[in-house]
């Protein structure tokens with residue numbers, strides 16, 4: 001616990017804003033169908049023809065001078081927001097959500113769990129082909145901040161390897177699993193793996209608590225503002241159902257849903 005001291009201030013601010021109902025570990029990305037036991041079942045090697053990878057290599061992470069190591073939001077001065085998703089769960093729900101976003105002209109950021117990519121290797125290219133950002137959300141979605149250094153390093157590196165094999169890049173972002181922010185150690189391990197920044201967020205949709213689509217919509221729209229990074233999850237029907245209303249209202253407020261890369265560019 002001592003090593004999270006650098007994030008305590010941010011956590012305290014979040015808790016003060018009512019974003020953390022039950023401490024950091026209960027915040028977004030605390031749930032999901034990830035099961036470490038199942039994760040070891042199918043470490044399949046994705047098929048990715050090298051010519052294809054070379055022809056459409058995905059963007060690599062970038063350093064953003066002036067921005068903190070852990071990014072919670074973008075500029076408050078431009079009418080843009082980033083909708084960011086825990087990438088796991090039913091791939092059909094994920095495809096439906098991506099298609100709905102694209103119909104609204106929205107671009108998303110998907111932080112993929114490595115085992116999800118193992119099970120559904122085609123989803124990585126589907127995400128990139130839609131113009132969305134794709135990033136690393138650890139290999140097994142266990143509480144990465146609580147792991148020993150070697151294990152935490154492996155959780156980050158193994159997912160990076162999946163992304164590299166499937167897309168030619170380790171992805172543009174890293175987000176820790178089961179915590180909105182990374183410990184100082186995990187942030188450093190992510191940096192060593194090639195991610196200069198950790199992508200946190202300033203709006204938690206709480207969609208993973210299955211509160212119903214209307215509640216997801218209300219929660220997001222009551223807190224989102226210029227520059228917000230919103231935490232959402234693939235794998236939940238509430239989220240898929242809420243998305244069109246969220247995007248319609250964002251449009252009414254002249255807030256564009258863009259990739260995190262575009263938000264920060």
Ligand SMILES: [Zn+2]
Nearest residue numbers: 029086177178
């Ligand atoms: Zn997550």
